[in-house]
Amino acid sequence: MTTAATRIRPRDRDAIVQSLRAGVVPRAGQQHVQVGRHHEVNSLVRDIDRIADGGSTARFVIGEYGSGKTFFLHLVRSIALKQKLVTMHADLAPDRRLHATGGQARSLYAELARNTATQAKPDGGALGAVVERFVSQALATAREQGSNPEAVIRQRMADLSELVGGYDFAEVIAAYWRGHDTGNEQLKSDAVRWLRGEFATKTDARAALGVRTIVDDSSFYDQLKLLSRFVRMAGYSGLLVCLDEMVNLYKLTSSQARSANYEQVLRIVNDSLQGTAAHLGFLFGGTPEFLMDTRRGLYSYEALQSRLAENSFAANGLSDYSGPVLRLSSLTQEDFYVLLTKLRHVFASGEPVDYLLPDEALHAFMQHCSQRIGDAYFRTPRTTIKEFLNLLSVLENNPGTDWRPLLGGVRLEADVNPDLEPLTDVAGDDDLVSFKL
Known part of the structure; x- marks a missing residue:
């Protein structure tokens, strides 16, 4: 204070x-x-602790326009950084969505990657530093064990093979190590570019790194799950993804596009509730209309409405700050x-x-x-x-x-x-x- x-x-x-x-x-x-909003802050601090302990969470921070949602999300991000989490944040926009077929989901991922932050680099651009930290730790382990650094890296990255896209992710990290070992700055740069979702074609990625995939619209969420595991391997507590201006999904003029995006939201919520994601948390910022409008909002998607329904006992002056929907109290x-x-x-x-x-x-x-x-x-x-x-x-x-x-x-x-x-x-x-x- x-x-x-x-x-x-x-x-x-x-x-x-x-x-x-x-x-x-x-x-x-x-x-x-x-x-103010001490209860809301404390609730999300507990979420941060859950992420650090290997759990997952998805919260919807709901407040009226101008009520301070974005400020609140930034505050929570700063707390997460102090707790040794890596954070990513972005605003949704017409050209940045959770699901798309025209590059909008990859654009959202690229924006998140640019805004990757750690406590040492709170203003973003920290993804390269995270990779460098992982490689440095692997190098130190290899020296202690008298083994080959690339072998150590591949052994540690083997845990990612169970996840979608894990093999190519591991190959990119190995390529970064080769660039680090040989002084090939271009190879290191290409590896970070791949991780940031900046390769537009698979042909370019294969020529630069020898991998057959890139971060595209279809792999948006899978890539974030890989990153959550990777940042943990690099010595951080987990990954917190903050997505603001979710109202831009509400404004999509195509009902089919809205449904596809809400399906992606449902996938994230299900993973969070079922514990199938590790060291990963999501914060979604939106207005009451985005949440409750049964014609265009999240409540128009029946599966989401049932999962995001608020506690019926939280009435008559009582509050519940543990549910997936966190309503910001007015000042x-x-x-x-x-x-x-x-x-x-x-x-x-x-x-x-x-x-x-x-x-x-x-x-x-x-x-x-x-x-x-x-x-x-x-x-x-x-x-x-x-x-x-x-x-x-x-x-x-x-x-x-x-x-x-x-x-x-x-x-x-x-x-x-x-x-x-x-x-x-x-x-x-x-x-x-x-x-x-």
Whole structure:
């Protein structure tokens, strides 16, 4: 928790402030502005422990547009990194899906691979470092045993042969070792490119690495299961995959395409529930419409609806944070006040003497926001946070300015989801609905 004794480096301060003023989640430093949702965080920390112990998990983080889902997912990722997990994250988009036949699933995998992170490389691009760590450990083992390093690598990789695509995966790792051993940087680069899903044709992969397969639309999930085993061999605790903007599946205009993607989601959920995946976890971020719409959402797929049904006993003020669906609770006014104090603290780089607003101003700001848009200012706080930081910026650039007259210039509108505004619905045809982007 941010306290008066917490000092924040200027670089971290600028990164947090600039991100939040732009309406996006900062890549680091979330702990400085995190408030509330302790039960939700603790629940996912237990999931992280389960992954590290060899289990699997699939959770759906559901919240209204602007309620902080993406921030929450980033926070959980940062916790996972500290627990020695490898993380991958990506936003779904029209050209990035879980299932496709035109390269969209491979595109999603490639984006996940680019955003592979470890505690040492939290900003992504860590897949090559993971491979290098595995090879270095195998080399150390070979030296201790007086054996051939490639033999050690192949022995360790033999465990992957039971999985789909495991043989070629092992061959690629062996090729990386040969590049490492001979100083062939091109061979090492080609191996990492294959692991990242960057080979477009099997012919190119065979010429470069001698393997007959590539990461394509059909092998998206199988490749992630291989990676979860591999990162464990490299000394990490497991793999956490975070997929945000799942609403883009909800927006697919083809019912057939939606069903195929929901079938892939079902496969992941089934593996998680049945324990057939190891050291692997998934977090899906989406809106209530994506989950509960029985016409286009996950609930339109009967098998998923039955598996994701929420605990009927969790009512009348009771909560259950252990199910596959984790609904983000709305921030309270008290939470939001604490958030404003943290934002003020970050803006001042952790120096209380440099606070630009007194506590009185925070209360006045909240009252003004309440009069403008009601309780939406703290339940979906994205725009409110931006305006508060804009106010602090004006005060910083105009020393001695009285904050009171400025409050009237704070203009707010309730944060609504522009992605779910239907443009047309031709005679109710499910395949002809398009959405405003």
